[in-house]
Amino acid sequence: MLEDKAPQKTDIASLGEFGLISHLTQYFTITQNSTVKGVGDDCAVLDAKGLKTLVTTDLLVEGIHFNLSYMPLKHLGYKAVMVNLSDVYAMNAEASQITVSIALSNRFPLEAVEELYSGIQLACEKYNVDLVGGDTTSSTKGLLISVTAIGHAEDDKITYRNTAKENDLLVVTGDLGAAYLGFQVLEREKQVFEVDPNNQPDLDEYTYLIERQLKPEARKDIVKILHDLEVVPTSMIDISDGLSSEAIHICQQSKVGCNIYEDKLPLDPQVISTCEEFDLNSTTVALNGGEDYELLFTIAQSDFDKIKGNPHLTVIGHMTDEASGMNLITRGSNQSVPLTAQGWNALLDQNTDS
Amino acid sequence: MLEDKAPQKTDIASLGEFGLISHLTQYFTITQNSTVKGVGDDCAVLDAKGLKTLVTTDLLVEGIHFNLSYMPLKHLGYKAVMVNLSDVYAMNAEASQITVSIALSNRFPLEAVEELYSGIQLACEKYNVDLVGGDTTSSTKGLLISVTAIGHAEDDKITYRNTAKENDLLVVTGDLGAAYLGFQVLEREKQVFEVDPNNQPDLDEYTYLIERQLKPEARKDIVKILHDLEVVPTSMIDISDGLSSEAIHICQQSKVGCNIYEDKLPLDPQVISTCEEFDLNSTTVALNGGEDYELLFTIAQSDFDKIKGNPHLTVIGHMTDEASGMNLITRGSNQSVPLTAQGWNALLDQNTDS
Numbered sequence: 001m002l003e004d005k006a007p008q009k010t011d012i013a014s015l016g017e018f019g020l021i022s023h024l025t026q027y028f029t030i031t032q033n034s035t036v037k038g039v040g041d042d043c044a045v046l047d048a049k050g051l052k053t054l055v056t057t058d059l060l061v062e063g064i065h066f067n068l069s070y071m072p073l074k075h076l077g078y079k080a081v082m083v084n085l086s087d088v089y090a091m092n093a094e095a096s097q098i099t100v101s102i103a104l105s106n107r108f109p110l111e112a113v114e115e116l117y118s119g120i121q122l123a124c125e126k127y128n129v130d131l132v133g134g135d136t137t138s139s140t141k142g143l144l145i146s147v148t149a150i151g152h153a154e155d156d157k158i159t160y161r162n163t164a165k166e167n168d169l170l171v172v173t174g175d176l177g178a179a180y181l182g183f184q185v186l187e188r189e190k191q192v193f194e195v196d197p198n199n200q201p202d203l204d205e206y207t208y209l210i211e212r213q214l215k216p217e218a219r220k221d222i223v224k225i226l227h228d229l230e231v232v233p234t235s236m237i238d239i240s241d242g243l244s245s246e247a248i249h250i251c252q253q254s255k256v257g258c259n260i261y262e263d264k265l266p267l268d269p270q271v272i273s274t275c276e277e278f279d280l281n282s283t284t285v286a287l288n289g290g291e292d293y294e295l296l297f298t299i300a301q302s303d304f305d306k307i308k309g310n311p312h313l314t315v316i317g318h319m320t321d322e323a324s325g326m327n328l329i330t331r332g333s334n335q336s337v338p339l340t341a342q343g344w345n346a347l348l349d350q351n352t353d354s
Numbered sequence: 355m356l357e358d359k360a361p362q363k364t365d366i367a368s369l370g371e372f373g374l375i376s377h378l379t380q381y382f383t384i385t386q387n388s389t390v391k392g393v394g395d396d397c398a399v400l401d402a403k404g405l406k407t408l409v410t411t412d413l414l415v416e417g418i419h420f421n422l423s424y425m426p427l428k429h430l431g432y433k434a435v436m437v438n439l440s441d442v443y444a445m446n447a448e449a450s451q452i453t454v455s456i457a458l459s460n461r462f463p464l465e466a467v468e469e470l471y472s473g474i475q476l477a478c479e480k481y482n483v484d485l486v487g488g489d490t491t492s493s494t495k496g497l498l499i500s501v502t503a504i505g506h507a508e509d510d511k512i513t514y515r516n517t518a519k520e521n522d523l524l525v526v527t528g529d530l531g532a533a534y535l536g537f538q539v540l541e542r543e544k545q546v547f548e549v550d551p552n553n554q555p556d557l558d559e560y561t562y563l564i565e566r567q568l569k570p571e572a573r574k575d576i577v578k579i580l581h582d583l584e585v586v587p588t589s590m591i592d593i594s595d596g597l598s599s600e601a602i603h604i605c606q607q608s609k610v611g612c613n614i615y616e617d618k619l620p621l622d623p624q625v626i627s628t629c630e631e632f633d634l635n636s637t638t639v640a641l642n643g644g645e646d647y648e649l650l651f652t653i654a655q656s657d658f659d660k661i662k663g664n665p666h667l668t669v670i671g672h673m674t675d676e677a678s679g680m681n682l683i684t685r686g687s688n689q690s691v692p693l694t695a696q697g698w699n700a701l702l703d704q705n706t707d708s
Binding site (some may be wrong): 003017036039041042043044045046047048050052053054055056057058059061062063064065086087088091094097099101102133134135136137139140141142144145146148149150151158159160162171236237238253 | 390391394395396397398399400402404406407408410411413415416417419440443444445447449453457486487489491492493494496497498500503504509512540589590607616656
């Protein structure tokens with residue numbers, strides 16, 4: 001018997017819109033008590049039971065935010081959820097529901113969309129959020145994903161960007177710059193592949209970097225850690241555009257300054273070695289790399305003892321008065337260099353329409 | 355002095371993403387008590403105060419859902435909000451907040467996006483909803499708008515699709531088919547214009563139809579009317595894909611049948627005359643036209659006296675047992691014809707990618 005090696009490709013139009021939605025969401029289960037009604041009516045119905053409700057939304061566009069030549073669809077689905085959950089956690093809140101809307105051209109067969117949804121489902125299961133709605137439509141070009149995340153928190157736990165105080169400590173979770181370097185490694189391999197498709201890349205030494213780029217994890221754990229430590233940050237933001245850009249957001253919105261110490265920036269060994277290989281300055285990469293989806297927050301100095309020694313948290317500086325500005329204090333020479341936001345800016349990126 | 359007649363065109367990239375968001379949202383005010391925090395942090399924060407929270411989202415794609423050759427951007431912004439509010443009202447709930455994400459190619463100058471947002475703002479003001487967040491990014495082709503609407507309702511007022519009962523009356527708001535005919539009129543004029551750009555169309559006799567297509571209004575008033583009449587529908591849905599398709603949704607999800615009477619279908623005189631002009635069957639247009647954004651709901655027979663004579667509400671039929679099926683009872687001959695869902699299906703529409 002001959003095996004049919006051709007992968008199955010089902011035309012999406014054969015299912016119709018409602019058929020597609022029910023097909024894609026059939027294996028999603030509802031686990032949140034706050035979900036009264038999920039997919040299948042004009043609206044999802046949520047019940048906040050006296051908690052505050054939080055809402056955030058992000059749009060990911062093929063050719064702008066992701067490149068399917070090295071981003072597997074399952075990873076893309078997972079990452080699209082992470083990007084939004086990260087915004088909820090950056091409010092010191094619990095994420096509980098998401099809606100997912102996709103627009104896709106007819107170059108995507110059903111199996112491709114299933115891959116995308118399998119990543120969304122994995123994210124929902126791992127982070128304990130319910131998919132409660134969305135929209136599915138066609139596009140004239142490419143794939144686009146719009147995710148809205150909903151969360152809940154007690155009023156006195158919600159942490160904004162504009163409430164940092166002078167003398168607060170500036171704390172970052174995890175490490176910085178790896179996602180950006182993962183992107184650089186993948187871009188390089190893509191170019192090598194385009195020149196010689198038989199070249200088999202050995203990416204073992206970049207595993208952590210590539211994982212940070214392709215399968216980032218939102219820091220749900222930090223919200224729990226802070227809760228357990230009885231620390232309520234004075235301000236918080238997630239690092240999507242780079243540490244420098246996000247620190248500037250906190251400072252400008254809180255009307256304070258900051259000093260960030262170069263020698264305190266947490267870097268993974270793979271970041272350091274790959275920066276050397278690519279001839280990149282690791283401090284620049286840590287400050288401006290972006291897409292790390294770590295959390296940046298400020299705490300009162302009196303809370304320092306509670307977080308001291310926690311392996312997830314690094315104190316990288318402190319807040320100053322507004323007039324002192326936002327500065328990097330360099331390693332060794334202790335020079336004060338003004339921070340600049342060189343973060344990734346979607347609107348300055350690739351624009352190929354005419 | 356010579357006047358500069360060239361319209362101002364500002365490159366969006368010059369503002370940057372955050373600059374663009376704050377520029378576009380500067381004139382939006384927060385009016386809802388339930389809005390704790392709007393635009394400007396990782397999430398908006400809402401407070402439901404013991405009410406249930408409702409969430410719905412829709413994606414509108416250029417070339418699929420709208421055509422900018424006859425859809426002014428301000429109208430498009432307005433309509434994108436209406437499409438979502440309509441879903442909230444279809445749950446018998448109050449809409450209170452929206453988020454708006456847009457992806458746009460660089461063929462759109464800032465002034466075009468401002469036009470779009472002026473329509474969104476008008477909708478927010480008229481319907482008393484707050485813009486609380488969103489995302490703004492570039493696309494490789496065309497314009498895409500993703501709106502998420504959030505609403506609130508008391509638990510015992512929320513009306514689902516799957517709770518219609520046998521013998522309930524089937525009621526529709528407003529009139530049917532006008533939005534579809536408005537689309538036909540605009541398409542015809544576009545073709546005339548393409549042949550002879552000097553031809554000035556006289557669209558006076560189609561004013562209502564065109565307005566229904568370009569500037570639909572969501573039926574917020576119906577939620578209030580029902581509340582004042584002390585009627586809680588047994589089921590409800592909004593008519594985006596056409597009466598026939600939506601009636602089938604209610605029946606299938608509620609496991610009932612229905613009889614809809616052809617001679618009860620509410621038609622505007624412009625619908626009747628334009629159907630004659632275009633040689634279209636007005637019943638087919640009313641059943642399958644779509645985009646009317648009216649509400650379709652069922653009520654217990656005992657509530658009939660409460661709605662009787664209301665100019666916004668028309669009883670068009672009643673629910674039967676599931677085995678009797680979903681039927682149109684024809685005018686004059688009283689024949690029973692099975693309803694079919696010929697509604698607009700985004701996934702079968704234009705697909706020009708390759």
